[in-house]
Amino acid sequence: MSNETPETLLNDVKKLPGLPGVYRFFDEAGQILYVGKAKDLKKRVNSYFQRNLSSPRIERMVTRIRSLQTTVTRTETEALILENNLIKELSPPFNILFRDDKSYPYVMLSGHQYPRLAYYRGRVDKRHQYFGPFPNSWAVRNSIQILQKVFQIRTCEDTVFKNRSRPCLLHQIHRCSAPCVGRITDKNYAEDVNKAMKFLEGDHASVMAEFEKAMFTYSENMQFEEAAMMRDRIADLSQVLQQQSMDAVAEGEGDVDVLAIAMKGGLACINLAMVRGGRHLGDRAYFPKMGRFKEDAMPDGDEVMQAFITQHYLSDDAESLKLIPRVMVIQDFKDTPDNEELQQLLNDKAGKKVQILRQPQGQRKHWLTMAQNNAELALTKRLTEAGGQEARTRSLIDVLNLDIENAEDLRIECFDISHTSGEATQASCVVYQKHDMQSSEYRRFNINDIIPGDDYAAMRQVLHRRYANFQEIPTEKQPHIVLVDGGKGQVSMAKEVFDELGLDIHMIVGIAKGEGRKVGLETLIFADQREPLTLGLESPALLLTAQIRDEAHRFAITGMRAKRQKARNVSRLEEIEGIGAKRRQKLLARFGGLKGVVNATIEELQQVEGISKALAEQIYKQLH
Known part of the structure; x- marks a missing residue:
């Protein structure tokens, strides 16, 4: 392994101090690979460049390391906090990541x-x-x-x-x-x-x-x-x-979190069951956002558990403080020592002693068994769904004769236009890659300076804005298929844009609705003179394109409705002279919306900061 590692990198490792801190590994392109913490930076980082490594996953990572950066901290606890923050900020591909944008x-x-x-x-x-x-x-x-x-x-x-x-x-x-x-x-x-x-x-x-x-x-x-x-x-x-059932309510239990892990088929799942006020409120499944592990490169259960606890409970926001319960029941793993630094960090964060139980008894043992069963069920469901998505992805690659060896690499960007009789026109772009919708890469585009209701002009504008600098897009982010919701007209418009930008028109695929808009009757339309394809309801490829199209439609409609509602809510206030953005915001916040402003008296309007008696009278007169 060391023979494949640059000499300059090994020299940098030798110069590291024997102090606690955080290290970061980078590849040849300067992209982050991994973030870790250490009690002794020199010993820990040097261990990666020995002959016998802990797992094939680490071996693959080490072959790609070309540079490193370190940050020295006063204690290992500080290193743990910094590691957690960097993992959430940088999303390194070789770290176990639990990313969930939804708050509780x-x-x-x-x-x-x-x-x-x-x-x-x-x-x-x-x-x-x-x-x-x-x-x-x-x-x-x-x-x-x-x-x-x-x-x-x-x-x-x-x-x-x-x-x-x-x-x-x-x-x-x-x-x-x-x-x-x-x-x-x-x-x-x-x-x-x-x-x-x-x-x-x-x-x-x-x-x-x-x-x-x-x-x-x-x-x-x-x-x-x-x-x-x-x-x-x-x-x-x-x-x-x-x-609630006799085993779901336990007097005196207070707040308890129950954590269990299931690992199978190259995936890991943590099931978090929440007990609040003695009531078992249900559970929530989390999956590491690190792609699918190879079977021989699965991390051990305790590594996954520690990553989850650190990232889930130790964030800097106010909500994470409320997440920490007095008792945490955790699935036990043999020969796994207690992490004293993590325990102390939880205590400090919560401002109280957090009890961690690995071998619970009675009611808590029953809760842990339930959590383990639910983790297995959630993982089995995810594996089944993932298998179906992989089959759909591979089917579409075969149907379109794409030269893509790894189906995970297939990237589809789908566009849709939404408006209400020309009002609040928005275009949506959704992304499909790695057998799943990539919601963090979705984009909405406000469409302006077109004739209201002109969908073709809206499609021209959004495609120009999306692909004007196509060559600057990283290779892995360049789409193989650009899917447009529409028939020959929309495909022709997309072809014109691609010709103007000098892009490959083979990427363009239109999905035209069939008779009566029935699912399964859709036709795939191409911009490069290929014959249209009618695949039928049983085709996995058609099911995938319909799934992506429907998601683009949903995303466009929700954005359009929000834009329309916002415009309608403030339009009457915008017409009033002397009411700018700040005063309008204060009025809406004070009265909970336009309806509340309309129902307010002149005296109540005067109570809002920046609203004089004369202005309050003017607002009241204008709204009535």
Whole structure:
């Protein structure tokens, strides 16, 4: 191995200090290969250039190393933090990466006189209270339904709440106590909110005891309607807890995360089951974003587990702090020593002692078994789907006679145009590569300076903007197929653009809808005089092109709708003299949207920073 390594690199390794730090390996083109941390930089980096390496994966990486960079830190703990940050920033191909752009959802209680229950995903705000995180949106919505049924907390928007004159349907079906029209006192509503908070925190017994006490008090005071209401709430709460199943609710368990791994077929999966307030809320599967491992180059389970814990819990954002539970139950691996640095880092990050259990007992052992089974199921499903996608990719390569040896390399870029009667025209570009849609590479293009509704002009503009500097695109990012949603007209327009730019028109493939737009009747249209292809519903190649086209259509429509809504929401405010972008933003933020601004009085408008009495009167007059 050392014979294949440049002498200058080996000399650099010899000069490294025996101190803790982070090292980065680069290939001949200067692209990052790997980021690692070490207690002793010299010993750790030198170990890569010995004869006996730990795995074929590392061997392949070492053959490509041409340079390195190091950063010395004071402690190994600091090195671990820096390593985590660099992995997330640089996405090195030989690191185990757990990239998930979706944040966790929460149950939110707004900071209002009558707090509102809401589903929330995003940055937390100190004005409100958040409970969670939850593993998926279903768990949040299920919890909100429980809280509505048992505690009757409102879920309506503040603008709706403010303008109600009579109770809504939710009050009629006993899902809201209607504080908007005074059907409940401030004191009683606040008590219901406090009970809901206790329930979310897992104090089910205390909530049940308070309901029972209130029921007997009402009964003794001959307030039988109120006593019956409390009786019904107790029944609803008991039913909810029973529905969680006898092994899903554990009093006193608090917050627990359960982590299990499954590894098979060159893929790894970590299943994270979340217990909050003693309630098992479900789980979420994570897969390393490092391509598919070769069977003989799979990392060991503990390496995958450590990578997940580091990247999942030790980010610098505020949400990661809420992710760290008091107890973590982790699948045990034989002969794996405890990582003291990681344990201490979790404690410091959480500001409390985090208990890590590798051999749980009782209820926690049962949860771990469930997590292991779910990891196996998720991995089997992923392998099945991946096998199907590979077959579709290979089928399309064969149908189009493409000279591509490795099917993973096939790159398809698909374009679609979306608008509403010419309004808010947008073009979308989605990317398919490595047998999957590459959502991080999707792009939207605002289409301007064309006749509204002219799809051909929109397609010309987006293709020009996308491929004007085609030669500067890295080879691995250049598409083999440019798929356009449309028939001969769209393909002809794409051909004109490619001829102008001097690009290969063989790349252009149009997918024309069949009679009645039925799936399976589509026809592939080419720009290079090839005969159109009608492949039929059973063709894996057609299923792949239809899948990519539908994703481009979805992406274009969501972008167009958002653009249209934004334009419609602010257009009336833009017409008012003296209302610029900053004042408009403050108005919309204060009143929750254009509807709230319209419903506001002159006095309320004046309370917004930068809005004088004269301007408030002008706004009110213009909107009415």
